Amino acid sequence: MSQYVLRRLLIAVPSLLAISLVLFVVLALAPGDPFSELATNPNVPPEVQAALRAKFGLDDPIYLRYLHWLNAMLHGDWGFSFVSRMNVDTLILQRLPATLYVIGSAQVLALLIAIPVGVYAATKPYSLFDQIANTLAFVGFSLPTFFTGILFILIFSVTLDWLPFVYTTDIKATGIRWVLEMIRQAIMPVAVLGLFQAASMTRFVRSAMLDVIRLDYVTTARAKGLGQTTVIVKHVMRNAMIPVVTLIALQMPAVFGGAIVTEQIFRIPGIGSLLISSILSNDTPVVMAVTFVFACLVVLFNLIADVLYGWLDPRISLR
């Protein structure tokens, strides 16, 4: 098992290298660079600009710049943000907790809704409950988060004034008040993102359950007189969760991507809004670092999916 994980991590190295190369080239080919702002600033003489460009190696050929970047990365130097005037790794670490908090809670919420609802709907297909769940799920994943987000803000912040619509990291409170405030301001983004995730996940859980519920071994389990709950939980769910776990793990990178939109709507100072603002201000080192972090997440969650798969399904041996 640990050998398998180790080997998979080693295999991930070349793919991450390839990903970083592609990212780097694409960003290098994109118009604009961190110094384009200086070019239009009359207070900076052209020779200073040229000296700066030379100092940071911006006029070197792409491959040299890539090797520089790679070398720096390997030494733990993620680069320097020209816009924020701080190190990229500090910047990412500053922004990451908010993102993890919101996305993590949203995923937990999605699972807490999707699994019970999907499972129960599958045990009573085409019942009233199933029909309502299906309709809501359909509505849920048809409505984009930027729409529901704004709708929520309109209802709960503007009209009812129950919840704050701007997420802040510097809450002026301590102790339990701070915790409550953190929860209060996360309710809307978590609900928007979580419900959206839950909608598609519910459909998936339901169909995975229905696939298994008709199989012969479920009839065998019923013939043992085990009772509906045991049959569903022990014999159906255990098998139905195998594809669901894979889907959730593989969806995680997309969830981070989707969170970018939510972070923009609720002004969450997370990694997604960092990516957007750095793209807008041509802050290449930050864009590079954030996209690379996303790439690492993809590789990581693929690995987690495979490990979970092997753990859930004894027919798959990880060697």
Added chain:
Amino acid sequence: MAPLLEIKGLKTHFATDDGILQAVDGVDISINKGETLCVVGESGCGKTVTAMSILKLIAMPPGRIAAGQIIFEGRDLVPLTSNQLDEIRAKEIGFIFQEPMTSLNPVLTIGEQIAESLRRHEAVTKKQALERTIEMLKLVQIPNAEGRVHNYPHQFSGGMRQRVMIAMALACKPKLIIADEPTTALDVTIQAQILDLLQDMKDRFGMAVMLITHAMGVVAETAQRVVVMYAGKVVEEAPVDDLFGDPRHPYTQGLIRSIPRIDLDSEHKTRLEAIGGSVPILINPPVGCRFAPRCKFAMNVCTEKEPLLREIAPGHRMACHLGDPNLGAAS
């Protein structure tokens, strides 16, 4: 003596998009204590649905027991809820399914799958259940039972899995075992082993066996009494010797003639006879005898009036207008 299980006028219907499918339409079957009863018929004749109806293992909906009684030890099972039936499932009536490859849960060890039945129905500890499970595996001749008990189904061959299924069905020592084509999915040499094993277990525990099959060879080898089903109805019922010695229903005769004979020398060998046509679709079946369209002896009355089961010799009943004294000259 009252029979162990008595099915009376069972009708199991399925709602489909094209109408009500009458998979089982008025079946009477009874099984005595310690008896082996074979239910034969071709695919789609309602054998499996009849068996599954006993413990309500059919999907409901779309399935529905429309009429009839299933009396087990004097108690009608039809009105019972699924929860009430759970007390009888595995404990009183054990089930062996057709497909050993798909009838075991792939993510649980076989030991767990046998033991959970024991733990459900008997007051045993986890350890006792494990011991009993190993004992059962030894009984069905699984080599190295102590080690194999922790294996998963995919680590067993088809024949071994069917042994596991038998061990599972027998674990709570039920009074009746329903085996739904237990050998169909296995190759011939394994088939014989499994049938021998079933016979062995039956002798050891003295339970009754309801063996569902479409193989007449299996019937001849194992049964004491035989019920022949066709298109959701019982067409003939007889002790095994009578059925093979003096088959009366044209369908039974056809079934017996379609058994390949190895005992005849080459000049007596003829082309194997097959029954032409196929089983009718059981949505709005035609009036009269359901076998009439395929029957060589069909008369006018056969498409007008349904033949009822009548006793033609002690313990030998059949449903055919042929030789019916009440029809007079028509026969």
